[in-house]
Amino acid sequence: MSDVPTRLLRETLRARMTPASSSGCIDTETLAAWSDGTLRARDRAAAESHASSCPRCQALLAAMARTAPPAPARGWWHASTIGWLVPVAVAAAAVLLWINVPAKRTPPSVAAQQPASPVVTAPPVASADRRDESKDRERVPQQPAKVEEARPRAATGATRASARAEQANAASGGMRDAAVAPSSPTAPPAAAGPPPQVAATEPTPAQTSTDASTVATSRPLPPTRALTEQMRIGARAELMAKALAVPTVIVSPDANVRWRIAMGGDVERTVDGGGTWEIQSTGASTPPTAGAAPSPTICWLVGPRGLVVLSTDGRTWQRVPFPEAIDLGSIRASDAANATVTAVDGRTFTTVDGGKTWRAL
Amino acid sequence: MGAYSADLELARLCAEGDEHAWERFVREYRPLLYRAADALDRTQGAREIADSLYAELYGIKTTAGERQSLFRYYQGRSSLATWLRAVLAQRYVDRVRVQRRAEPLPDEEEAPARAGSRNEPDPDRARYVALVRQALGRAIAAMTPRDRLRLCCYYLQELTLAETGRVMNESEATSSRRLARSRLAIRRDVERQLRTEARLSDEQIAACFASVADDPGPLDLKQVIYE
Numbered sequence: 001m002s003d004v005p006t007r008l009l010r011e012t013l014r015a016r017m018t019p020a021s022s023s024g025c026i027d028t029e030t031l032a033a034w035s036d037g038t039l040r041a042r043d044r045a046a047a048e049s050h051a052s053s054c055p056r057c058q059a060l061l062a063a064m065a066r067t068a069p070p071a072p073a074r075g076w077w078h079a080s081t082i083g084w085l086v087p088v089a090v091a092a093a094a095v096l097l098w099i100n101v102p103a104k105r106t107p108p109s110v111a112a113q114q115p116a117s118p119v120v121t122a123p124p125v126a127s128a129d130r131r132d133e134s135k136d137r138e139r140v141p142q143q144p145a146k147v148e149e150a151r152p153r154a155a156t157g158a159t160r161a162s163a164r165a166e167q168a169n170a171a172s173g174g175m176r177d178a179a180v181a182p183s184s185p186t187a188p189p190a191a192a193g194p195p196p197q198v199a200a201t202e203p204t205p206a207q208t209s210t211d212a213s214t215v216a217t218s219r220p221l222p223p224t225r226a227l228t229e230q231m232r233i234g235a236r237a238e239l240m241a242k243a244l245a246v247p248t249v250i251v252s253p254d255a256n257v258r259w260r261i262a263m264g265g266d267v268e269r270t271v272d273g274g275g276t277w278e279i280q281s282t283g284a285s286t287p288p289t290a291g292a293a294p295s296p297t298i299c300w301l302v303g304p305r306g307l308v309v310l311s312t313d314g315r316t317w318q319r320v321p322f323p324e325a326i327d328l329g330s331i332r333a334s335d336a337a338n339a340t341v342t343a344v345d346g347r348t349f350t351t352v353d354g355g356k357t358w359r360a361l
Numbered sequence: 362m363g364a365y366s367a368d369l370e371l372a373r374l375c376a377e378g379d380e381h382a383w384e385r386f387v388r389e390y391r392p393l394l395y396r397a398a399d400a401l402d403r404t405q406g407a408r409e410i411a412d413s414l415y416a417e418l419y420g421i422k423t424t425a426g427e428r429q430s431l432f433r434y435y436q437g438r439s440s441l442a443t444w445l446r447a448v449l450a451q452r453y454v455d456r457v458r459v460q461r462r463a464e465p466l467p468d469e470e471e472a473p474a475r476a477g478s479r480n481e482p483d484p485d486r487a488r489y490v491a492l493v494r495q496a497l498g499r500a501i502a503a504m505t506p507r508d509r510l511r512l513c514c515y516y517l518q519e520l521t522l523a524e525t526g527r528v529m530n531e532s533e534a535t536s537s538r539r540l541a542r543s544r545l546a547i548r549r550d551v552e553r554q555l556r557t558e559a560r561l562s563d564e565q566i567a568a569c570f571a572s573v574a575d576d577p578g579p580l581d582l583k584q585v586i587y588e
Contacts, residue, residue, distance in 0.1 A: 004497060004548055008573050010516045012497045013509075032439035032447040037530055038364075045506075052506035052513065056454065062518035063450035065527045067397035285385075286367045305367070306389065321388055325442055 017055045024050060026057045035064045069324075250301075252293035257314070259299050261288055267301065269314065282309045282317040292333040300339050302328035308355055312336045320355030368441035375418065376432035383419065390445060391415075397446045401453050410452045414445075489569040492559050493551060500550035508543050515540055 026034070026047050033039040034047060051057040248261040256273040259280075267288065268277040282288065288301035288309065297314040301307075306322035308331075322328070326343045333339035340350040340361070348361040374382030394414070398407035420430030435444050501509060507529070514525040515536075526536040555561045555569055 003544060003574075004493070004551060004570075005573055006516065008494070008497060009501075009512070009544075009547070012494065012501055013513055013517055015498070016501060016509075028434065028444065028447045028451055029436055029438050031450070032444040035447065036439040036443045038439055048510050049506040052510040055517075056458065058510070058513050058518055059454045059458070060447075060450050061528045062514065062520055062524070063401055063454055064446060065514075065520055065524035067400045067446050067450065068524075068527055069393075069396075283381075285370060319385070319388075323392065325389060325393065 016053055018053050025054060026051065026060060031060055031064060034061070035068065248290060250291040250293045250299060252296040252299070254296040257293070257296035259291060259293060259301075261291070261301070267317075271296075280311075280315065280317065283319060284309055284317075290328070290330045292331045292339070294333045294335050298333070298336045300331050300333045302331045302341050304328070308341065310336065310355060320351075322355070323349075323358050365437040365440055369435070369437040372432040372435045372437075372441060376420065376430040378420070378428060378430075386418075387415075390442060393442050394445055394449060397449055398453075401450070406456075407449065407453050410456065411449055414449060414452065485565075485568065486572045489565075489572040492555060492561075493569050493573045496551040496554035496559075497547065499554060500547045503550065504543065504546070508539070511536065511539060512543055 030039065030043065030047055034044065039047065047057075051061060250259040250261075252258060257269070257271050258274070259267060259269045260277070261267055267280045267282050269280055270277045282301060284301075284303065284307050286304050286307055288303035288307060290303070291299055291301040293299040297312065299311045299314070300320075301309045301317075304327045305325040306328065308320040308322045308328065309317045310320050311317045322341075324343075326345060326347070328341050329344040331339055331341045337354045338350075338352050339355070340348060342348045349358045350361055351358050371382055371386060375386050394411045395408060398411040401407040414431070417431040420428040420432075431448070435441065439447070501512075504512075511525060511529050514520045514528050515522070520528065522537050522540075523533040525540070526533045529536060531539075552566055555566045556563075561569065
């Protein structure tokens with residue numbers, strides 16, 4: 001049997017409309033909150049009830065829908081039918097890891113008991129060391145652990161081949177592998193380019209880079225792997241929040257020069273390997289969450305709502321316009337002109353002219 | 362509220378006339394506002410509203426020598442970007458509605474009268490059409506406001522399924538499914554009313570639907586969804 005004709009349906013719907021009176025209509029704040037999904041359920045139900053018979057409010061809602069920015073592409077893991085599988089799979093993976101690596105688990109140490117560890121962003125490297133992950137895991141810290149960062153060894157050559165630097169590179173290389181993916185000891189060096197962010201151990205400024213006998217790992221592997229797993233399932237927003245909870249250190253190719261984003265959002269710089277820190281003003285109202293320093297004088301920082309700032313002299317910062325007010329989670333940069341940022345929704349943008357123009361990848 | 366504290370702070374500084382804040386606002390939000398304006402009206406009509414909005418946001422209106430900015434109405438219940446879109450949408454919709462009042466009614470509004478005045482070969486046709494209309498009105502009145510709003514978004518505002526889903530805070534597929542379900546529920550309710558209240562037979566009910574089916578209209582849900 002035939003259906004009710006659409007035209008008749010439209011006429012009937014239109015006939016039910018009450019004359020618009022702006023006094024009872026949805027106000028701007030409510031309309032915006034509706035669109036952002038921040039309206040309380042009760043308020044939303046009341047607004048829906050009104051809008052169902054108000055042509056003006058329907059037109060407003062339609063205008064909001066038409067002008068809404070495109071929703072970020074949702075990963076397959078967001079599908080409602082399999083959404084419950086994600087936490088179950090993560091939990092199962094964590095349990096399996098925990099069971100499978102008991103012998104290699106690092107015993108409790110002073111460092112492991114420390115409440116907060118910084119997130120260290122290693123500088124770009126020309127060739128990254130690949131270490132046997134298990135070897136690093138078996139190291140037992142005898143004292144509060146230290147961290148050093150990977151250095152551009154190929155670029156700097158023998159001048160940086162001191163014993164301290166070698167040990168430090170070994171330490172950071174092991175941590176990087178542990179944080180990203182296990183790799184073969186015979187694997188070829190990575191191509192030139194910035195490595196991923198590394199969740200590393202606690203460096204106090206005085207301890208960092210002063211003691212050649214320090215050991216790299218202080219945290220057992222499973223949490224780091226769990227962190228990697230979280231990244232893989234797309235919990236980037238959570239990572240941003242975590243990044244804000246601990247200092248984020250951005251290391252330049254010169255390990256003495258580094259920036260850090262303190263817990264309050266302040267940006268600080270050291271030129272003496274962490275001995276002293278100088279507070280710098282980026283001019284941004286929101287704290288950055290990640291950065292990259294391709295040289296001792298060049299540093300990029302990114303953060304929420306399209307925040308990108310750049311320093312080309314190591315001291316002052318300029319705001320770099322970004323086309324969208326989206327939360328940016330990470331950045332890779334090779335110099336002051338070339339950078340690639342990744343938003344927390346997974347989209348990637350690149351610039352080749354110091355941020356004057358951005359291109360979505 | 363806390364989620365938009367940075368936006369609130371920016372709005373506060375702009376309202377106070379902080380030049381740096383205003384520069385930042387213009388740099389970050391003007392592209393967004395223009396994009397929204399273009400989405401509303403490709404003929405630059407909405408851009409004019411967006412431009413005039415800047416004047417009000419900057420606060421050129423003075424009351425007793427004091428600058429008053431539109432920013433003071435922003436309370437941080439949403440992001441500043443969404444609030445700006447909402448302000449723009451209100452200005453635009455109100456302007457369009459005022460313009461439409463001055464225009465003659467479209468042909469569509471005359472359709473019922475035209476249908477009623479048609480020279481019908483079937484003497485029962487007019488009665489059948491009236492019965493279906495009456496039953497349809499009741500069926501729609503019996504729907505939940507949310508279902509009714511979804512129908513209005515799709516059929517009256519002519520939003521796409523994705524846009525309808527955005528309004529209803531549900532996915533495009535869910536909107537499609539629920540619209541189809543609403544259509545089916547309406548159809549069954551109308552049929553039930555014709556059978557139990559108008560006491561029509563199956564043949565008469567079929568004739569009722571045939572009477573109103575000769576003009577399916579430009580938008581057919583079944584066609585959109587299933588074909």
